[in-house]
Amino acid sequence: MCSMQILLVISLVVQLTYSWDIAVSVGDRIDFHNADGTKTDTVYFESQNITALVYDEVHNMLLYVDKQSDRDNICGYNMTSVEYKCYLDRSGGNVRSLAFDPVSEKLFFTDTKERSINWFSFKPGFKNNDYGNLFIKFKGAIPTDIAVDSCRGYIYWINTNLTRSTIERARFRGSEREIVVTSTYQLDLHSLAIDQKSQKLFFFMPLSNSLVTFYSADLNGRNLKSLHTFTYQGETLLFNHPNTIAVSKNAVISMVAWCLPCLPRYVWTLSPSTTIPFTINTQKVVGIATNYKMSDQVQGISDCSHVTRNYNIDESLKVAKEYESSFCVHGIKVRGQSLCECYTGYTGVRCEESFCNNYCLEGACSFTEEGLPVCRCGVGFTGYRCEVNVCYDYCLNNGSCSLNEEDEPSCECLEGYEGGRCEETINKAGALTYN
Template identity: 40%
Template sequence: MYKFLIVLQLFVLYVGISQSWDIAVTHEKLLEFYTNEVKTKTIAFNTYPRSIAYNEVHEMILYVDKETNNDAICGYSIPFNTCQFFLDRNGRNIHGLAFDPITEFVFFTDVNERSINWITLEPESSKNANLLIKLDDGIPTDIAVDSCNGYVYWITTNLPTPKLERIRYNGSGREVILDLNALYTNSYYKLEPHSLAIDQITRKIYWMEPRNTSMYTIYYADLNGDNKIATTVINLFNYKFTNPTTNTLAVSASALFMSTWCSDCDRTILKLAKTEYTGESYIPMHVTNQIFSLVAKNKIRIHYIRYCEALHCTEPYNAADPYCVHGEKVFMQCLCKCKPGYIGKRCDVSVCSSYCFHGRCSVNDDGVPKCR
C-alpha cells in the first residue's frame, strides 16, 4: 500500500526486534519502545513527535509532527525505519489522534478549528483532511475510536462542565455520554479530564480526572456511558515527586499504562490493573524530558474482527458459511448488499424462485426476473 515513502531525518539509536515492544512513548524529539522494563528501540527526530497512535495493519506508529499551530501527521514504519507524511501542514493545532484498524481511517482533533477530522492512509489520497464534525461550543481534545461499533469518542473541554461525547463514523448520532468534572485549583491551573482509551475486549472506555495538581482518578464506564466506576486513585506525592503531574493513558489486552513526570525526577510509566485497583508496577524510563504521548500495542484487527462481527449479528460470522451468501456485508451492520438476482436478509433467495409457473426464468443486468 505504501509505494512512496518520504524519509524524514531520523536516527536509530538502538535497534531491537521490531515485534518486541509493549508500549511506545514520545518525549522531546524521541520515540521510544519498551517491553516490561526494557527499552528495545529509540528513534531520534529533528522535529517534535507528539500524540501517537498504533497502526497495527502496517506495523506503524502514527504521530503528530508538531510545529506552532502548524502540525502534520506522519507515520514511522517499525520494520523499515522510514517515515511518511500523511497530512501536510495547513495551520492546524492537532491534539488527539486515533487509528481504526478496520476502516484504516485516522481521526484527529483540531483545537484551533474546534473540529474532529479524518484522513485515509492511501498514497493516492490528496493529503487533505475530511471534516467529521465542527463544534459550536467547547473544544475537542483527546479522542478514541470504537472499531467494533464504528464510533469516535472525544472529551469536550472549555465548558463549565466538560463532556464525554461520541459520534458515528458517518457523522450521525452525536450524543453526550457523560458529564465530567471540572476543577479549578488556583488562578494558574484549570484541570480538565483527559486521556481517553477504549478496551475492545471488555467493551469499556477509560479516562483520567484530576482531583488536584497531584492526585488523579482513573475511571471506566460502558461504551454507552453506563456503570461509571473509579478504578484507580493515584497520588503522585506518594512517590516523592516535586510538582508531579500526568498527561497520558493507554490500555492493552492485560493492563492500563499511565505516564508521570515531575520537575526534578526521572519519568515513569505506571502499570495498573484495568478494573479493580491492586497496586501498580513501574517501567522506569530514566529520562528527564516531559512525556508527551503513550500508546500500547494492540492487535484489534487480527484478534477481534470476528468478535465484532458476532457482536452485531444474531448469527456469528463463519468464514466457511459467510453471512451474505450472494452479496457483501454492510460494514458494522447486519445488512447485506445483494448481487443482482438475489434477495433476502442474507442474499440467499433467488428472484427466480417460484417466479415462472410454466416457463424458464432469467435475470437481466439490473436483477429483474423475466419468464420465457
C-alpha cells in the same frame, strides 16, 4: 501544502526487531518497551518534539505528531520498510490526539486550535484534502483526547471549555451524536482510551486541584467505576495529572505522569489485579502507544467477528502517487534522494526554518538577492533588526518623547528645559545654558 513527505532520520539501531508492547515518544526519539519495562529498541528523528502516538497495525506503522514552531506535521514510521513519511502539514494548528481505525484505514485526530475533529484515509487512491478531511467543527467546545471503537463503529472524544467537561461519541459518519459521560466537577476530563475486549472506556476525572481519579465506564457511559485516585501528596512520588493513556494486550492501562519536584515524566501501568502503579521509564515521555492487535481485542466477541474479516494487514503501505512528493516545506526534493533543496531564505532538513524567523524585532522581513534577511522597520523603530526605539534616550533631562506627524521623535520638556531634545536649561535670569 504537503502530501506524503519523506523525512531524513538518524537511527542508532542497526537491526530493528520490534518485539515491543509499549512505545513512548521522548523528544527526538521513540523508545520501544516490553510490558515489563525492558527497552528493546530506540529510533531517533530529526524532529525535536514528537508528541502524540498511535499504532496503525494495518501497515505496521507508528503514526505520530511532529510539532514545529509554526505547524504540526502528522507523520508515520513504517517498521517494516523502515521509512519515515509525513502525510499532513497542519500549519498553524495544534494536533492534540490521534486514533486509528484499522477497518476503514482512517486516522482521526483533534485540533484544539481549530476546534475540530478531522480524519485522513490511508486507502490507496483516496484523495484526501491537503489539510485533512473535516469530521466535526465545534463552536464553543474544544475537543482534546480521542479514541475509536472499531467494533461498533463509534468515535469518542473529550469536550473541554464547557461548564462541565464531557465525553461524547458519534458514528463514523457523524450521526447519532450523544454525550455519554459528564464531569461531576468544574474541571476538565482528560486522557481517553477504549478496550474493545472489555468494552470499557478509561479516562481521568480531576476531583480537585490536587486529586485526580482514574475511571472506567461502559461504552455507553454507564457503570462508572473509580479504579485509583492519585494525589499530589501521599504517593511515593508527587506528580501532576497523567496526560495520556493506552490499553495494552494484557489489559494493563499505561499512562504518562510527571514528577513535580524532579521534572522527568514517567510511564506507569495499572493492572486489574492491583491499583499500585509502577514506573517503566524515567525519561521525559510525551506520547504513548501499545501493540494491541485488533484480532486480540475482539477475540471471542461474537458481535465483533465482522471486524477481522473487513480488513487485511498490508505492511507495504502502497499509497497513491499523489502522496509521493517529498516533505520539503519551502523547497524541492533532490531527485533520487531523501533530501531537500531549499528556496532562497530557508534552511533545515525539510527547509522548514526561515532566516527571517524572529529576525526583525519590530518590522517586516524580506530577503536580498543573496538570500540574506533584511528588515523594513515599523514606525518608531530603527536598526538592522528594528531593535532600536527612536525615542530611546532621545529626550534629555527627563523629557517625554513621542512621534510627530512625520513619524519623527519629538520631545515635551519639563519646566526649566527647552530645545529639540530638551538639552537647553533656562536659568532664572533668562539666559540659556547647554547640557
